[in-house]
Amino acid sequence: MSIAIENFVKAIYKNGKRDNNDTKPGNIAKELGISNAAATDMAQKLASKDLLHYEKYQALKLTDKGNKMALNVVRKHRLWESLLFKLFDMSLHDIHREAELLEHQTSDLLADKISEYLGNPKFDPHGDPIPNANGEITTTDTSMALSQTSEGKKYTISRLMSDDKEFFDFCAQHGLKYGNSLFVSKQFNKNKMTQISINNNTILLNEDFTSIIYVNENH
Amino acid sequence: MSIAIENFVKAIYKNGKRDNNDTKPGNIAKELGISNAAATDMAQKLASKDLLHYEKYQALKLTDKGNKMALNVVRKHRLWESLLFKLFDMSLHDIHREAELLEHQTSDLLADKISEYLGNPKFDPHGDPIPNANGEITTTDTSMALSQTSEGKKYTISRLMSDDKEFFDFCAQHGLKYGNSLFVSKQFNKNKMTQISINNNTILLNEDFTSIIYVNENH
């Protein structure tokens, strides 16, 4: 299957995770940076390949086959991110961009070799779960968005859900990194702003940030 | 530039290394597994992009720009082979196939990171030289084909110039590996067959093999 198809199926998978009604052609088109017409076209084509269910004007739903393909690509993406993160001193944003290309040029055999080399990790450097070779995901996710946390408690960063360079630069600068600890000192304005302490610094984060930084409470 | 273009330029580079008159469209077409017509077409297109010199019915010659592009792709290919060879237990043939795809999806930054991680190696696991970031190749190649060697001397394997699975399987089975030593016991039939000792075994190789296994004399 082509790169365009893999990316299309992956986009449906990703959007569907967020919001099940976010998989209409227009939303996928936006995600991929193509026209709505192209997305509709592709959706009809992929329906005929049994990768998704297509009904005019409705949200796109992956078939089992389509879901499996998406998970296979996501697996390769996250394995590459894990490997590059381990071996090289590169920003998470750069690593993400490389993985975005490498994911489509990786045999299942190589993916397994990478996984084995890394000790079959369950999470990538963003904290996102890595599907196994059968497309199964470990989803014992008890984490919450930073915007949902309570004042006066300590948390550990479990996921940084973004591809954005500015975001990662900011995170790197302030020690906001997968696995690091932080303390929530104050929630303002009905949790629209959150004040945290990390590495002996106090920073104030708005909802753009606190909605994509996920944490687990420390016990 | 597209994958098709990178592969086209690389094929001219590779064929040109072997034999300067081996770069007519038909030979490139054979190398790439496309029709002669497609190769002529592409040649004309790449001439207009200043990647090669095209004259009707003549061999294709890369411009400086085209040569640089080819070396950049070759660099990435050989760096990937070196990395995969170091990290994973995979056959040279499989490694070659993965590198064939990865080479086109690798930023210059990532190539530099791989090179640095490996200690800026000058040769890949086949013994082929790795161009540096400026496209310069270390060519202090004093090696000779096994078919050119003399009876009664010891040599070290310096290059295995093939992409063929059967060949690599045979090599792996008999310890014919980059860096290994061997002893040439006999040349038969005007060097058309060569008898060697390696790992306490004696094997007889025909010209198909002795023309692509390169060695340096031990002193």
Add this chain to the structure above:
DNA sequence: AAATATTTTTAAGTAAGCTTAAATTTTTTT
């Protein structure tokens, strides 16, 4: 050097993956 074979080129056509523009359907607003 003529005849034959091979190679290269041109020409016409195809599939994938896009585009823009217009028509249709759905959704939102009033």
Add this chain to the structure above:
DNA sequence: AAAAAAATTTAAGCTTACTTAAAAATATTT
């Protein structure tokens, strides 16, 4: 519930990278 806005779909067209078939040029054989 009608009008306006937004999204989706259809239609027509483009580019890339191929294909096959025929024409033209080059290379080889005799």
